[in-house]
Amino acid sequence: MKNRQGKPSVEELARELGLEIVAGEKGSGRLIEDGYCGDLLSDVMGNAPPGCIWITIQGHQNIVAVALLREMAAIVIAGGFTPDNDTVLRADQEGIPLLRWPGSSYELAGKLHAIGIKGEDPDKGK
Amino acid sequence: MAVLKKEFHIHKNDFFRAGEASISIKNLLKALGIRPQIIRRVAICGYEGEMNVVMHGGDGKIIVEICPESILLLITDNGSGIPDIPLAMTKGYSTATEKYREMGFGAGMGLPNMKKNADSFAIDSVVGEGTNVRMGFSLTSKKE
Ligand SMILES: Nc1ncnc2c1ncn2[C@@H]1O[C@H](COP(=O)(O)OP(=O)(O)OP(=O)(O)O)[C@@H](O)[C@H]1O
Ligand SMILES: [Mg+2]
Numbered sequence: 483m484k485n486r487q488g489k490p491s492v493e494e495l496a497r498e499l500g501l502e503i504v505a506g507e508k509g510s511g512r513l514i515e516d517g518y519c520g521d522l523l524s525d526v527m528g529n530a531p532p533g534c535i536w537i538t539i540q541g542h543q544n545i546v547a548v549a550l551l552r553e554m555a556a557i558v559i560a561g562g563f564t565p566d567n568d569t570v571l572r573a574d575q576e577g578i579p580l581l582r583w584p585g586s587s588y589e590l591a592g593k594l595h596a597i598g599i600k601g602e603d604p605d606k607g608k
Numbered sequence: 609m610a611v612l613k614k615e616f617h618i619h620k621n622d623f624f625r626a627g628e629a630s631i632s633i634k635n636l637l638k639a640l641g642i643r644p645q646i647i648r649r650v651a652i653c654g655y656e657g658e659m660n661v662v663m664h665g666g667d668g669k670i671i672v673e674i675c676p677e678s679i680l681l682l683i684t685d686n687g688s689g690i691p692d693i694p695l696a697m698t699k700g701y702s703t704a705t706e707k708y709r710e711m712g713f714g715a716g717m718g719l720p721n722m723k724k725n726a727d728s729f730a731i732d733s734v735v736g737e738g739t740n741v742r743m744g745f746s747l748t749s750k751k752e
Contacts, residue, residue, distance in 0.1 A: 523659075524717035527652055528724075532644075540712045547627025551634060551651040568624065 489513040490597070492556045492579045495535070499593055501558060501581040505570040508577035512555040517594050517601040519587050523548055530554065534601070535594065537587045543568040549578050556580070560587040610673035610680070612640075618661045618668045620687070626662045629670045630654035633681075640674065646745055649725040650679060653743050656718035657683035663708055664688070665739060679745040681726075689735040697723065697731075727751065 493510040496503050503510060515533030520526040521540055530536055532553045538545060539561045546569060549557050556579040559565055565573075565580055573580040583590045595601070614636065616629035634651045654670060661668040661683065668685025690696045697719050704714025723729045726743035733739040 521712050522715040522717070523712045524656060524715045524721055527655055528717060528721040532648070538712075542623070542711055544623060544626055544711070547631060547655065550631050551627065551655050553648075 488598070489515060490599075492535070492581075495594075495597075496579075496581060498597070499583075499590070501583055503579060504559075504565060504582050505573035505580040506556075506576065506578045508574075509556070509579045512579065514555045514599055517591065517599045519591050527552065531601070535599065537583070537590055539563045539587065541565040541569055543572050545569065546572040546576060546578055546580075550576055554578070558583050558590065560585065560590055610675050612636075612674040613671065615669055615671045618658055618665075618670060618683075618685070620662065620666050622662060626659060627655055630658055633670070633672050636672070637674075637679070642679070642747070645751075646679070646747065646749065649751070650681065650745055652725045653681055653722045654683075656722050657681065657741055657743075659713065660718055660739075660741075661685040661687070663704060663713060668738070677747050678727075679747065681741075681743045681745075683741045683743075684738065686738040689737055689739055690731075690733040691735050693731060693733060 491511050491513055514535045516531040518530040518534045519537045521538050527548055530552045533555050535556045536554050537558045537560050541559050541563050545557055558581045560583045562584045630651055633654050634647055637647045665685030666687030671682040673680040695701055699720045700716040702714040702716035708714050727746045727749050728744035730742045
């Protein structure tokens with residue numbers, strides 16, 4: 483499923499793991515470089531790596547601003563939570579893929595890790 | 609002297625537009641060819657500052673000044689002000705309401721994040737009058 487650079491696109495990943503694309507389909511060709519989990523926005527803002535897929539249970543529209551500012555590849559709303567209508571509108575406007583996953587953040591992070599999206603901190607041990 | 613100066617308004621409790629000013633600033637810096645590492649840090653500081661005005665401040669504005677060797681962000685509001693700045697700067701300290709906490713705000717990390725990501729950081733505040741935060745970013749900085 484991986485392309486030449488060894489990284490899946492949002493669309494490929496969604497197909498492989500059965501994630502539902504709710505909005506922002508325009509951006510579904512983006513490559514996933516990394517991953518991050520978090521529900522506290524200033525933690526995510528400070529620490530999420532660029533090009534990551536972000537797993538959160540927050541569904542309000544401010545998550546789209548965070549994803550844009552951090553240059554993320556996509557947002558996944560986990561835990562069966564549903565994004566607000568404003569979030570869907572904004573994600574469509576901005577072309578930020580917004581996905582849904584019925585299971586827990588932990589479970590999805592495990593699956594991403596298993597297919598090679600490791601989310602390792604490049605600064606670790608420096 | 610600033611080569612380019614832009615001003616954006618921020619409104620109390622305006623969640624729909626919260627983050628817009630920082631996104632505009634980020635796009636502007638990108639168009640000017642500023643290095644991505646610097647844009648990333650300006651974006652973090654702009655967002656956290658903007659959110660603080662929306663959540664805790666009042667009406668305010670964010671001013672960006674682009675100079676040949678640096679970028680300046682000035683965030684001012686006419687809100688309630690901060691009675692104890694060292695306390696507000698402490699990681700984990702927050703007066704965010706329950707409603708904001710449920711939305712994932714109120715980790716008490718915004719001001720520490722701003723200080724960490726800017727090359728220079730200054731805050732002053734008068735209770736009942738408002739708050740100013742001034743941050744500088746060197747365009748020659750090696751900081752990641
Ligand atoms: N512009 C402001 N006006 C009034 N009070 C402020 C302002 N900015 C910050 N504060 C006060 O400082 C505290 C700490 O701010 P900080 O940004 O570090 O955390 P937070 O906004 O509460 O949570 P987070 O940023 O992690 O979502 C706030 O809870 C608030 O009491
Ligand atoms: Mg804050």
